[in-house]
Amino acid sequence: MKEWLLKKRWRIILSGTLIVTIPLIVLSTYIYLKVTSVLEERLLKENERLAQFTAHTIEEKLRAEIAFGKSYAARPYFLEGLIGGNKKEIRRHLMSLIENSNTIERVFITDHSGAQVDNYPFTPETIGKTFSARDWYKGLSKNWTPYVSEFYMRTAKPQRYLFAIAIPMRYNGKIVGCLVMQPRDDFIKNAVGSVDLAEALQEHMHIGHIYVVDRKGNLVYHPDYKMDRIIDFSNVPPVRNVLKGMEGIEKMIGPVHKLPVLAAYHPVSGWGWGVVVEQQSAAVLAPARKIRLALFIITGFMLLLGGFIAYKASALLASVKMAEENLAVTLHSIGDGVLVVDVDQEIVRLNPVAEQLTGWTEAEARGRKVEEVFRIISEETRLPAAIPIEEVLSTGLITGLANHTVLIARDGTERPIADSAAPIYDRSNEMFGVVMVFRDVTPERDAEKSILKASEQAEAANKAKSDFLANMSHELRTPLNAVIGFSEVLQDEMFGTLNEKQKEYITDILVSGRHLLNLINDILDLSKVEAGKLELELSTFPLKDALNAALCMFKEKAMKHSLKLDLEIEPEAEIEIEADERKLKQIMFNLLSNAVKFTPDGGSVSVQTRLISDVGAIRRVAQEEGRGSASPRQDSDFIEISVTDTGIGIKPEDIPKLFIEFSQLGSAYTKEYAGTGLGLVLTKRLVELHGGMIWVKSESGKGSTFAFSLPVRQASKPLPFAEEHLQMEKKPMTGKRTLIIDDDPKTIELMQKALMTEGYTVLSAPEGKTGVMLAKQEKPDFIVLDLLMPRMNGFETVEALRNTPDTASVPIIILTGMDLSLADKNKLKDQVQRIIEKGHLDKKQFVEMVKETIEGITS
Structure with missing residues (x-):
């Protein structure tokens, strides 16, 4: 085929023109059909939304009128007037109802059998008449709950078609009458108009209208009809569906103008009514016809452009043919796969190794685009990987494949590969192609996968442990809170005086319960850190206030044991820092708790704070004194906080055990100083979560200093x-x-x-x-x-x-x-x-x- 094209230049031009034009014509047709479909779908959805909105608006207005009527039907004087036959009192309430409503035109009251007792505005000819045959009475008396009737002709003058809202009247739990309200003739029109639907239909939805039907399918409102008679729309498809309680959209022939329309319908919940929104299809598709004309113009222009491009391309094919002859010197004896492409990224040569790896013979692959034969993906993401040929063509430089690249052969076999691509130049130093050399690296990748699998198994085991601890902590905390709470109730002697032995036992239960709860909380926090679920709630706060608050928690215990508590803050450290204030207090609580616990009576505990700008200094001190965490951040000043005590101290060989989970130092003090072995571990995790580090300096018998650093990070952020x-x-x-x-x-x-x-x-x-x-x-x-x-x-x-x-x-x-x-x-x-x-x-x-x-x- 290629040889046939090269023989005659007009064949090249015609082929190029057709290649450009045919897809464009197909694309133009597709765009027109797609735009038409999208316009119809969008307008149908918009109709559906408006139908739903209108139905909900009417429903809310009806419910508001029912609530208004119920407020009058429940008035004691009104009920007593009805029972006692006091028409003056009845008339007073009926007049009040009309005067306080701008939507009710007429109201009347009947006894429980439907016989009219009084009305307003007053019409004497209906007094005493029985209306038990009316739909409003049948619907109301069925369950004696408020009812909205179907469309009917009013008996009282002026006569007109309307609907009624009936409310039952109860006295001491018995039905004594019915309060019936007849809304104004523009009630539904105003309800529809309140949604600004008319403007929406005209400006955004072209030509259309909205109408409302009752439970029999009779029109209650239609902008093209005067409601002076019963107009049956029950055979209109959307009306049939909405009377069944359905909602939806459809195309149909409009019942009024007999033109194709796009309709949407939605029921008015609770009353059996429905709302229908219609629009003419012709108006909807007008923009699509304009788009079709524009596409035809563009297609004609692209036809001329395609011919010009094809003419130019014919001149280039001669140079491509020469490049192919030059690439014939590619050696097939290379042990790696060799693939050669031209500047159009079409394959020119494959050596035998490349044929084996790709699954394509050279004859099958020649002339095909490189991505069709040389299909590579990322081993990690399984997404297509970039072929380096394009980069070589643009830069002229040797380019290697991305790490962890997989070649997918023709039969689906996958092989990890590596190596590079390089440009090919002719004697005039013009690039005419790219040669890519690649090899199978399956053995190396298998070794990497084995290492990765072992690492993932270890990580999964650690996560399973953390999840188990978290779940157990959740299950234990609720009953333990009850134990602590009821122990406090007993300790407060809310149910009687306790003797000394009982007080002692209750105190033991309370202390043990709180100790166990602290242990569970530490386990939960630690498991959250390890699972990566513990989040910082950052805020900006004065550092001095937070440290004072932490020290206040230990003042009573310090006084009890004659311990001296001190806080020393260098002037430049009296600043606001950005951190999680609650977790900073938790860090200080853990360190101060240990310091107070392990310091004999009469000793001292002090907190020192200073500002450090040299991150390297922090790292050097931590390494010299016994580091407990990773390196700190590099992009912030740091606050260094240290807690120093004159307690029992720690032996040098025991310092590495301090930050290991559930590790307690084996010494003569183990029984005397109870603990869980989690406090310092959690403290270390919380410090690292802030981007800081922690270390310890201690001498057995003389005391310890625990110090940690936190980045200042004073950027403005929202408070937690x-x-x-x-x-x-x-x-x-x-x-x-x-x-x-x-x-x-x-x-x-x-x-x-x-x-x-x-x-x-x-x-x-x-x-x-x-x-x-x-x-x-x-x-x-x-x-x-x-x-x-x-x-x-x-x-x-x-x-x-x-x-x-x-x-x-x-x-x-x-x-x-x-x-x-x-x-x-x-x-x-x-x-x-x-x-x-x-x-x-x-x-x-x-x-x-x-x-x-x-x-x-x-x-």
Whole structure:
């Protein structure tokens, strides 16, 4: 074929023209059909959205009128007037209803059998008439619930077609009458107009209209019809579907103008009505016809351009033929695969090794694009990899293949390959092709995979361990919180005086429980770090305030043991830093706790802080004194914080064990100083998570210094959820009533006792759905909510409470055993006032947090 083309130049020009033109014609046709399809689909979807929106608007307006009518039907004087036959009182309420409504034209009242008692505006000829045959009475009396009737002719003058809204009237649980409201003739028109649909149809949706039908398919509203008679649309396909409660879109012939239209329909929930939106297809497709004309013009231009390009290409083929002859000197004796392409990236030569690796013979591959024969992908991502030939053609430089590249042979066999591609020049130093040399590196890759597999197995085992510890910690914390909470209740002697022995046992239970809870919390935090799930909640705060707060936690214990506590901050270190304040306090708590625990009575514990700009200095000190973590960041000044004690110290040979999980130093002090072996490990992980490092200097018998560094990182970032001021509506407290929603009876009982002791009135619900109903009825001053519950979880319960008008502004406190991610906290931040974790507080702290939260809102 190639030889045939080269014989005559016109063949080359004609071939080039057809190659450009035919795809363009196909593409133009496809674009026209695609645009037409997209326009129709978009307009159908827009119609569907408008139909749904209009149906919901009508539904809401009907429900508003029903609520308005129910407010009058429940008036005691109105009911007493009806029962006692006091027409003056009845008339007064009917007049009030009309005067207070701008949508109701006429209202009347009947007894329970449907006989009219009175009406307004007053029409004497209908008084005493029985309307039990009317659709509104049949629908109302079926279940004695509010009912919206079908379209009918009104008896009272002025007569016209309308629909009625009927409300039952009850007195002491018995039906004593019916309140019937007849809306104005423009009620539905205004409901449709309130959505600005007319403007949308004209400006964005071309020519169309919206109409509404009742449950029999009769028109209730249509912009092209005057509602002076019953107009039956029940045979129109969209109406048939919407009367079945269906919603959807379809193409059809319009019932009014008998033209093709695009229709969408949606039911008005609860009343059997429906809304239909129609648009003429011709108006929708007008833009597509313009696009078709533009495509024809472009195709003609490209036809001329293709001919010109083909003419130029014919001149280039001669030089390509010469390049092919020059490439014939490629040697087939090379042990690696050799592939030669021309400047058009079409294959010219394959040597025998390349044929074996690709699965193509040289005759089959010649003239094909290189990516068709030489198919390579990334071994890691399985995505197509870049062939280096293109880069060689553009740069003229030798280029190697990317690492971990796999060649897919013709039969699907995959082989990892390596090597490079280089340009080929002729005598005039013009590049006329690229030679690529490649080889099979399967043995090397197999060795790499074996190493990687072993590493992945080790990582999976470590993750499984961390996941197991995290799950066990979750299961243990909830019952353990109950043990601690009830121990506190007994210790407070809420149910009677305890003798000294009982107090001693309760104190032992409480101390042991808290110790076990701290152990579980440490295990959980450590497993989260190892699993990569522990997230920093960064904020900018004064460093001095955080350190003072950490020291305050140990003042009482220090005084008890005659320990001296000191804080020394260099002036340049009295700055604000960006870090996770809670985790910094946790780091300080662990270090101070160890320092106080291992320092004999009468000793001292001091905290020193300084600012360091030389990262290298930190690294050198850590290496000299016994480093406990990786290298610090390079792009920030650092704060160095050290905790020094005059305690028992650590032997040099024991220092490497300090940062190993569950490792406790074997010494004479092991029994005297209880611990878990997790505190320093977790501290190390938290420091590294901040981009810092930790180290220790100690001398047995003289004391220890634990020091760590944190980057200052004072870039402005949003405060974490716990420190933000949530923009909830403030609701003043009236009776200090709280609702507890939790599926754990022991947790509910514990919180009830704690809050009732402080004077709160406590309600409770065992799950979310019941809690929402109880909150709506009782309207508590605040709600304490768990997140892990059956059926409706805490997140769904919060959403339901905020979407209910009666509870939308009630403060919510989350009390959960879950370890919430930053994403979960952000999801809750605009909905609740506080999040409290069960594993990090006791009864007293819980009550104080509740008081602080509620008092902050009421103030």
